Amino acid sequence: MLDPNLIRSNPEKVKKGIASKGADPTLVDQFLEIDKKRREVIVTVDDLRHKRKELSQTIGKLIKESKNPEEIKEEVRKIGDLISEKEKELEVLNKEFEEILLSIPNLPHESVPVGKDETENVVLRKEGSIREFKFKPKPHWEIGEYLDIIDFKRATKISGSRFYVLKGLGAKLERALISFMIDFHVEKHGYKEIFPPVLINRASMIGTGQLPKFAEDMYKIEGEDLYLDPTAEVPVTNLHRDEILSEDDLPIKYVAYTPCFRKEAGAAGKDTRGIIRVHQFNKVEMVRFTKSEDSYEHLYELLDNAEDILRALKLPYQIKMMCTGDLGFTAAMKFDPEVYMPAQEKYVEISSVSNFEDFQARRANIRYRTKTNELKYVHTLNGSGLAVGRTMAAILENYQNEDGSVSVPEVLQKYIGIDKIVKA
RNA sequence: GGAGAGGUGGCUGAGCGGUUGAAAGCGCCUGACUCGAAAUCAGGUAGAAGGUAACCCUUCUCGUGGGUUCAAAUCCCACCCUCUCCGCCA
The missing domain is CATH 3.30.930.10 (Bira Bifunctional Protein; Domain 2)
Known part of the structure; x- marks a missing residue:
């Protein structure tokens, strides 16, 4: 597979390269679209997980100090539900991301003569x-x-x-x-x-x-x-x-x-x-x-x-x-x-x-x-x-x-x- | 196919519910010592995905996938693989 960063930073070059092999250059556009969505969801999920982690540790401390953690527990439970929801979304995007990356061919070396078949x-x-x-x-x-x-x-x-x-x-x-x-x-x-x-x-x-x-x-x-x-x-x-x-x-x-x-x-x-x-x-x-x-x-x-x-x-x-x-x-x-x-x-x-x-x-x-x-x-x-x-x-x-x-x-x-x- | 044991970083190997992404050793990198090397000493060293102009920050990963829980390398279930013994077999 190609380096995702290469596709992001130089989509025109990648399009040209795969088109010269007879592949569909719009694969690049599809990739970029999924990639953007995927990264947005990753940020959301990471933030939520970060919050959950912090609160869970707070619960541990409260228990040690024999204070009542129930209120926070309930909050974390809600965050957990939200996370699973977003994770499902992410899973789909990850799969699409992978599929499209695996379907993009290698780029020809620049010295390879261009030809259709x-x-x-x-x-x-x-x-x-x-x-x-x-x-x-x-x-x-x-x-x-x-x-x-x-x-x-x-x-x-x-x-x-x-x-x-x-x-x-x-x-x-x-x-x-x-x-x-x-x-x-x-x-x-x-x-x-x-x-x-x-x-x-x-x-x-x-x-x-x-x-x-x-x-x-x-x-x-x-x-x-x-x-x-x-x-x-x-x-x-x-x-x-x-x-x-x-x-x-x-x-x-x-x-x-x-x-x-x-x-x-x-x-x-x-x-x-x-x-x-x-x-x-x-x-x-x-x-x-x-x-x-x-x-x-x-x-x-x-x-x-x-x-x-x-x-x-x-x-x-x-x-x-x-x-x-x-x-x-x-x-x-x-x-x-x-x-x-x-x-x-x-x-x-x-x-x-x-x-x-x-x-x-x-x-x-x-x-x-x-x-x-x-x-x-x-x-x-x-x-x-x-x-x-x-x-x-x-x-x-x-x-x-x-x-x-x-x-x-x-x-x-x-x-x-x-x-x-x-x-x- | 049956019984048992086990799968943790580049490697060996500890941890068996809450700053443990993980002790220790080996390896590797940087530095000191040396004319140089070895030995020794000091420091550093998992990977991936994101965020950021950058310093850095976050998340995920302890065979794989589920489950329990506020929280899982750690508990439960399924599967895969490796090793030992038994059976079968070129």
Whole structure:
């Protein structure tokens, strides 16, 4: 959430910022109206409670002096009734205040290009070299079925559409990718590995910003206060919810593998073939908690960490900078590395690297104490490193051979034990 | 699931109806001593929401939510969580 004081002192700036993200700028006016009422009632309630406190203490004294306190008791009782009345009013206002604060998106960083939607994102650079095929490259789902390492039909039987089963070397390649990515980030980039739960409570979902606004894209466990993890960002960022860290602890760098579950509501008809858009996929996620002043340095480092995996796998990719309209609810700045898919001759998002500044930290109440005893909100960042299923799809397409086999990228060979996947 | 114990500040831990938002210790900050550090000594140090130009002032918070009372960390009820034992179990 945003700092309420920022909205109060600079409403025009906030309006402009959220409007550039496509949010309704009148949210700011609604906030200011509720905020004003709320503060008025707070003053009233505080005064009444102050009076009650004083009189109650007087009663204590009177009793000690064995004088009759009945008259004052009656007065305090009346004040008490008045207080409960006003408190009810305040409770409603507090709720409205909170709701509206939680529904206002983060402001874009001023250097983010203004744009209305994904068509106005900016490609910053292209990396790696696109292979020239002497034959027509096949899409990954055809390769996967031909090699009998991906089974879509049977996944439909046990679960439904947008699921897939990995078999044999396909399953092993998936495991190899997970291990490779985690080892790489731990050993080369200094992250600490986390293996979190994937059933997550509501408070955590609010902390990172999935709730209350995006409930329709999440799987909820019936009858329990639990949701299926949509990304490791949620459990890992919430590790430090309601904590006060020491400045010496920062930066904290975590890497976690989790399966991710998404309903993909509103994506009907999009990427229906293959393993690009599915309800359950694996992802290795990097999360950082930093001091407020150096989060942007960390953002570029995080982006480079994600790219490092693509470089190691020798996959061609491009870096896209998201414009304001495609930043999403929580990010202040976001880069999407996109991998090249030769069969479709297009780039596909394979990672997403964001700085949330203090937006999540305010929601999740994650602070740190500076050396001079000041309390500040941390900045949180995260980036996929990488989406495992999409990486597998990219490998199948980029490393395919004319005979239908797929070569194994060099860095994965020690994990999978062979250098080529051939039809069994 | 059953029985018992417990949830208090950054941490440990006392308090169990009325200046107790809370003893003590640790940690942290400032100062003294020191060439510097350690040790020692002195002082400071919970968070949030409001009010105020400011010094400061007020309210709320002792797991969460209700209740009793003029007044609740303290008494009562419900729930949540943690620990120990028992049962079940990959």
